[in-house]
Amino acid sequence: MLHGWPDTWRLWDGQVAALQGRFRCARFSLPGFEPGTPRAARTLDELVDTIAQVADAVSPGRPLTLLLHDWGCVFGYQYAMRHPQRVARIVGVDIGDPASLQKSLTAGDKLKVMAYQVWLAAAWAIGGRVGDGMTRWMARALRCPSDPAPMGAQMNYPYFMLWFGGRRSYARHSQAFRPACPLLFIYGKRKPFMFHSPAWAERVAAQPGCAVQGLDTGHWVMLNQPARFNQVLGDWLSLQTAVSS
Template sequence: MNFPEPHYVDTNGLKMAVYEQGPKNGVPVVMCHGFPEIAYSWRHQIPAIAKAGFRAIAPDQRGYGNTGGPKGKESIPLYDIAHLTDDLAGMLDALELDKAVFAGHDWGGIVVWQMALRHPDRVAGVIGVNTPFMPRGPIDPVEGMRAVFGEDMYIVYFQQFGAAESVFDKDVARSMRFWYRKSAMKLADFDKLPAEEKNFSFIKSFAADESEWPGEQLLNAEEIDYYTRAFQKSGFEGGINWYRNFTRNWKDSESLVEKVNAPSLMISAADDIVLRPEMTEGMEQYVPDLEKQVIPDCGHWTQSEKPEELNTLMVDWLKRRFG
């Protein structure tokens, strides 16, 4: 695949790797990846959005790929949501752009919805891919997940500095093969499983023999190699640090007005067991100008699992709202 080479911009103490295609005078569409991903996760969307006349922009975000970021336990607070959104605002400054449409998947979805709250003057529109707008809950989210799912739930486990990254860094290619798999079951079948099989204890699954991992391999050898080289360079620590800021972000967001005033598109995946389509119910209360779509027969890795369907929905909405 002819994926663009990065150029680098200075933003918020980082040299951020930015990948671009499309006309410089096109409406900018910034695509934000999740965990464990990089700008390359948008490799199918970037050319489609560029071909439609938009300026497609995808950064390797803080802690990831060719951007990288600070290391060490003391650097955890440097991965909070304020830093992640400030990074993107600074990237727009460096590119001399007033505002952009922001699209985000997984953790990138959290970031782009927060961009609309924290930097509303820089956000022309929002596209959530799998990740809905999630209003601030009444309790610390990590404590809530611990109470419901226990210590083995991956986000709870990730709170231990050095633990998960040492597991994934040990054999990066194996880690990539573990994460990038098609959904092994429909959401309805997952819901029928006993509770002890629904606690998202991915580390236990990772420890099993590779032949026992559920779901088909999603990526080809070239794609696995690209991801492997990126995570061999950056390691997993920075990306996992995003999770270590759930509590800090929750405390920090107490005074935020939870209203997204930009036009927004929410694209769910019918069989994403973590970011379930029903999580979008009631979003209109916080995101008044909202369209919702669901891609059938699709698990978590929407950009790779159903690239054509996702491209069609994104481009159609972009043309209608910003063409």
């Protein structure tokens, strides 16, 4: 289970409670996202390697299921592309293929995305109490329902790397996401703009074993409608388990 901004492993409390009777659940905070951790920019290679180390530790002999949200999708998709033999299925929440998304956004939407992302990149660069305050302010502005207490500038480095990473920018080292395994894509329909392209979602829905489900929520689908999210998630996982048995 991989979270995104501005969350930690605690994002998945409700899903662990719903699934732990049928599945073994493993979650961790992305490097640098816990309060008090040093402010440092991580490369895409470093983050994918961290995921690989955790995956090999918790499931060394069998491929696993990835449950991903936000930046967790970006990093988890790249892990799946680099290690396809280690991934049996993927559940992506609210973030589709970044390359396809860029082609589908309007000029106005691109400006909105740039505005909040550059703000958070600046908060990371500033750091300290000012950077922490900027981070929490943006989380409120984006209506993030997560606990603000753990939020801080140290978790904004993905935005800094995205816009100002230079040769280490994530875009320079990413592969287009073309899943080689079953994929469930769940997204929130109540947002100013989508984080996936309609064409990409249509292609996913047309593939055998894959499904796309939109819920009447914002970006944090699992927190906005936990019961419905858990139902969709659990039903699809059970179906996939039965098919592979």
